[in-house]
Structures are given as C-alpha cells and as structure tokens.
Amino acid sequence: MSIKHGLLALLREEPKYGYQLRGEFEAATGATWPLNIGQVYTTLTRLERDGLVRAASTEADGRSTYEITEAGRTELDSWFQTPVTRESRPRDELAIKLALALAVPGVDVSAVVQRQRSATMQSLQELTRLKRGDRDGEISWRLVLESMIFAAEAEIRWLDHCESILLRHRGRPAKQPQVHEADDTTEVTR
Known part of the structure; x- marks a missing residue:
C-alpha cells in the first residue's frame, strides 16, 4: 500500500489536517505501519x-486542511479497482538473505533458517494473542492483523520447505567450478 493512496482514501469523505490523516491512517492499519508526520506532509505536497x-482552508495558526480533487478521486478509484500484483510488492528480504547465505561460504544456512523460524x-x-484480545475491534484492524497472521504462517511453511x-x-557434494584451460575462464555449473 502506498501512503499516497492511503491518504487519498482518508480524504475521500471530508477535508482533513495532516495530523488527522496520520492518526486515522495508523488507526485503520492498527499502527502496523506507523507514519512519520513528515511523510504525511511530504506526500500531501506531492499530491x-x-x-x-488541494488545500481546502488555512487556519490562523498556519495549519491547512486538504481535500481530494476529482483527479484524486479518479486515481483512488483506479487504485481500488486494480489488483496488487506480486511484482509490485517490495523485495522479499528473507528470500534474498537465504539465497545469499547459500552463496557465501561459511554461513550456516540451517542456523539462519532456525533463527528466522523462532522469530x-x-x-x-504475539499476533494470535492480539487477535484473541480484540473481540470488538475495528474490522479494518482485524483484516490487517489477520493478513499478518497468514503471512507469518506462510513464512513458517516456506521455512519448513527450505529446511527440507x-x-x-546436505549429503551431496557441491559441484566445483569447471576451469577451461584454453581461455582461462571459470564456468560455474549448479
């Protein structure tokens, strides 16, 4: 989720101040993605x-309220209608970490997997405890929380797969690079 679209969604019904937007964003996501107020105002400036x-009004103390424009509504509607693709999500740091652990000699990959599984x-x-304690919570927070639970469960299944x-x-000998003496190049086969 981009901050841009999150702020547009929060402005859909009425104009708001930056601090209101930050508070409502964090409330809607259960503070799983805390926003720095500077991020909010930088994003509002870009929007x-x-x-x-557009700035709807400015108070005597210099605070401005912002409202969504028609172009902003069109952008927001398009965002809601467009599925999130796997390619548009951030890189998976854990997958990259394990791939590099395999490539770097001397790294105990099994220990990396075990530490990650424990964490x-x-x-x-902790997420499950939060879910049990949230009997009358906001539906938006519940959806975010359950997404995090499902992601953690999937990560554990994937780590189990990696370990297997x-x-x-483990018992197979590693393939050694083949050196071509004629041109002094090394070819790695896996």
Whole structure:
C-alpha cells in the first residue's frame, strides 16, 4: 500500500489536517505501519503538485486542511479497482538473505533458517494473542492483523520447505567450478 493512496482514501469523505490523516491512517492499519508526520506532509505536497488534492482552508495558526480533487478521486478509484500484483510488492528480504547465505561460504544456512523460524513463531504467537484480545475491534484492524497472521504462517511453511530442501541436499557434494584451460575462464555449473 502506498501512503499516497492511503491518504487519498482518508480524504475521500471530508477535508482533513495532516495530523488527522496520520492518526486515522495508523488507526485503520492498527499502527502496523506507523507514519512519520513528515511523510504525511511530504506526500500531501506531492499530491497537491500532481493535482490530486488541494488545500481546502488555512487556519490562523498556519495549519491547512486538504481535500481530494476529482483527479484524486479518479486515481483512488483506479487504485481500488486494480489488483496488487506480486511484482509490485517490495523485495522479499528473507528470500534474498537465504539465497545469499547459500552463496557465501561459511554461513550456516540451517542456523539462519532456525533463527528466522523462532522469530516468526514468536511474532505469530504475539499476533494470535492480539487477535484473541480484540473481540470488538475495528474490522479494518482485524483484516490487517489477520493478513499478518497468514503471512507469518506462510513464512513458517516456506521455512519448513527450505529446511527440507537443505536436508535433502546436505549429503551431496557441491559441484566445483569447471576451469577451461584454453581461455582461462571459470564456468560455474549448479
């Protein structure tokens, strides 16, 4: 989710101050994505530059309220109608970390997997406690919380899969790079 679209969504019904937007954004996401107020105002400045919001009024103390424009509504509607693709999500740092651990000699990949599994299990337990304690919570927070639970469960399943692959390949000798003496190049085969 982009901050841009989050702010547009919060402005859909009525004009708001930057601090209101920050508070409502954090409330809607259960503070799982805390926003710095500077991020809010920087994003509002860009949205205003792009014609998606405009300053609705300015108070005597210098605070401005912002409102969504028609172009902003069109952008927001398009965002809601467009599925999120796997390619548009941030890089998976854990997958990259494991791939590099395999590529770097001397790294105990199994230990990396075990530490990650322990941390993810601890996180999953905390999320589950939060879910049990949230009997009458906001539906938006519940959806965010359940998404985090499902992501943690999927990560644990994936780590189990990684570990089984490592166990199957542990006994196999690593393929050594083949050196071509004629041109002094090295070819790595895997």
